[in-house]
Amino acid sequence: MEFENILVEGKGRIQYITINRESKLNALNKLTLLELHDAFTAAFADDKVGGIIITGAGTKAFVAGADITEFAELDVAGGEALSREGHNQVFDLIANSSKPVIAAINGFALGGGLELAMACHIRIASDNARMGLPEVTLGLIPGYGGTQRLTRLIGRGKALEMIMTADMVTADQALASGLVNHVTTPADLLPKAEELLTRILSRAPLAIAAAIRCVNDAGRDGVNGFDTEIKEFGACFGTEDFKEGVVAFLEKRKANFTGN
The missing domain is CATH 1.10.12 (Lyase 2-enoyl-coa Hydratase; Chain  A, domain 2)
Incomplete structure (x- = not known):
């Protein structure tokens, strides 16, 4: 399967999915979301794949949000359709999968990027990562599950503070609040994700x-x-x-x- 905006690589029973728009800080546009849907659907159907690690290309960003240029012409119905399609095709698909998915957060995870990480079952962040939901600075709210998953992960008060201030948190702050499971150096990020997923894949x-x-x-x-x-x-x-x-x-x- 050929992709334009993502890379898919197998390593034993682990499949890597890398969002490969480094020049755009791996922002999620329509094509990228479509390719993520296709890649995850294929991985979940492949008996040779036990679990997935998703990360971003480069060293600056996991995913620095949605591609805002695609929002400019949307009206109310278009905005609702965009959110619903994202939920159904990508974010809920990952969250409800029967195979474990780990997000390796290698830099900025903002807006839709943090929502993508939160849809995964486990999150590991490099110590240079920064996470946040800045949508209110655009007159929006998180639309890909952020209000719900963040609340379940860190609690109502902390979630409201992050969403309403649009402030970013550091990797250590995310660890302390329960937003991520582990923090590593950038060099140790993928090895830690592999080690954890390999341990999970040794179970039933x-x-x-x-x-x-x-x-x-x-x-x-x-x-x-x-x-x-x-x-x-x-x-x-x-x-x-x-x-x-x-x-x-x-x-x-x-x-x-x-x-x-």
Whole structure:
């Protein structure tokens, strides 16, 4: 599959997706979002891919926001359609995937860039990263899930402060608030992401997928996450991976999970 604005590279069971618009600080335009949809859809359908690491090209930015030039001619209906399509095609696609996705934040993650990182299951930031939601400086609000995911990650008060002031936070501040999981040097960013994802991929894939569904339901209105957990817990007992895990435990050996 050929892409213009992203790079896709496999490394064992890990697939790298790199947003490759360095001269534009990897800003998200319509084509980039379309290519992200296609790349993630293909990765999720590929049995050889266990998980994905997404990052930005260069050393300055993960994604420095949306391409504002595409907003100029939009009206109310166009703005709503843009947001809804982004949710459905990219951000919710990532958040609801059954395969783990790690964001390696290698610089600025602003606006849609931070929203993209927050849609991922885990975030690792280099110590030079800066994160924020500056939309109110344009007379807008975050439109790709930022108001919802930021609130769930760091709490209502901190989320409102970040959104209403449009201030950026440092990597260390993001770590302290729970916005990111780890902070590394720029040189250690991708190795740390690989090490963490490799550890996750050594576990039972169906159990990982079930855990993602349960945790996602913990934040959904009108959904009882405890019921989801009960059903998913029970379903695990019907998998071959559960049988392998128990036998391996009793035999004091490493389990060989197959995702069945």
